[in-house]
Amino acid sequence: MVLSCQDVRKTFGPNVVLDGLSLDVGEHEVVALIGASGSGKSTLLRCVNLLTEIDDGTIRLDGEDITDPRADPDAVRQKIGLVFQSYNLFPHMTVLDNITLAPVRVHRRPVAEAREQAREWLQRVGLADKATAYPDRLSGGQQQRVAIVRALVNSPRLLLLDEVTSALDPELVGEVLTMIRDLKGEGMTMVLATHEMGFARQVADRVAFLDKGKVLEEGPPSRVLGDPAEPRTRQFLARII
Numbered sequence: 131m132v133l134s135c136q137d138v139r140k141t142f143g144p145n146v147v148l149d150g151l152s153l154d155v156g157e158h159e160v161v162a163l164i165g166a167s168g169s170g171k172s173t174l175l176r177c178v179n180l181l182t183e184i185d186d187g188t189i190r191l192d193g194e195d196i197t198d199p200r201a202d203p204d205a206v207r208q209k210i211g212l213v214f215q216s217y218n219l220f221p222h223m224t225v226l227d228n229i230t231l232a233p234v235r236v237h238r239r240p241v242a243e244a245r246e247q248a249r250e251w252l253q254r255v256g257l258a259d260k261a262t263a264y265p266d267r268l269s270g271g272q273q274q275r276v277a278i279v280r281a282l283v284n285s286p287r288l289l290l291l292d293e294v295t296s297a298l299d300p301e302l303v304g305e306v307l308t309m310i311r312d313l314k315g316e317g318m319t320m321v322l323a324t325h326e327m328g329f330a331r332q333v334a335d336r337v338a339f340l341d342k343g344k345v346l347e348e349g350p351p352s353r354v355l356g357d358p359a360e361p362r363t364r365q366f367l368a369r370i371i
């Protein structure tokens with residue numbers, strides 16, 4: 131398994147947000163997290179990326195317990211890319227500098243090497259001509275694609291995508307979804323929280339329905355989305371589609 135979450139528990143005050151959640155993700159697998167707002171999708175992704183500390187349970191990356199207090203968060207984050215709904219590019223930095231900031235400053239990679247790799251990625255996703263542009267010169271879709279590239283320059287083992295199309299105008303969603311589909315084609319292991327059921331159906335190998343901080347039901351998209359076993363999954367889908 132690339133990622134293995136076991137009995138993960140996270141509370142905020144009296145609020146039990148992850149309630150013994152377990153989820154495995156195999157190599158090259160794409161898992162879509164679906165579920166109502168507040169069901170714990172973002173919290174789970176933040177816990178996996180060690181932005182939020184879990185209260186109990188274990189999260190393993192390639193078998194290594196990354197929630198062990200002795201694990202080095204920077205080293206873990208180098209192996210796990212996380213992209214948020216809002217792209218969070220630094221407005222005062224060029225696309226290239228946005229992408230290479232963390233590899234150079236945090237992970238001490240040589241500047242030339244990081245820039246070379248960033249340019250390669252920009253080329254691959256059709257944004258080579260934007261390398262020296264500032265974010266405000268880019269469309270929302272282009273900015274989000276840059277944010278995804280920024281998460282890819284470390285060649286992560288795992289890419290986490292949290293509602294990455296939610297903040298985009300409808301006509302800009304397609305280019306980001308296409309990029310994610312291409313990444314799947316290249317074998318990238320991904321966990322994505324999404325409200326786009328059509329996209330989940332197309333790109334995910336497995337859909338996991340989160341309810342009250344647990345995976346209530348998971349399976350192939352056609353099964354979970356088309357013929358859910360759990361009444362709560364059915365209710366959720368009836369509301370969203």
Ligand code: ADP
Pocket residue numbers: 142145147165166167168169170171172173174
């Ligand atoms: P989802 O992404 O599925 O909408 P979240 O993981 O964002 O769900 O939120 C799950 C619950 O955790 C919500 O009730 C939210 O208010 C709560 N929560 C998330 N982050 C925090 C935080 N930093 N402090 C307090 N409560 C939080």
Ligand code: MG
Pocket residue numbers: 171172173292293323
């Ligand atoms: Mg969320």
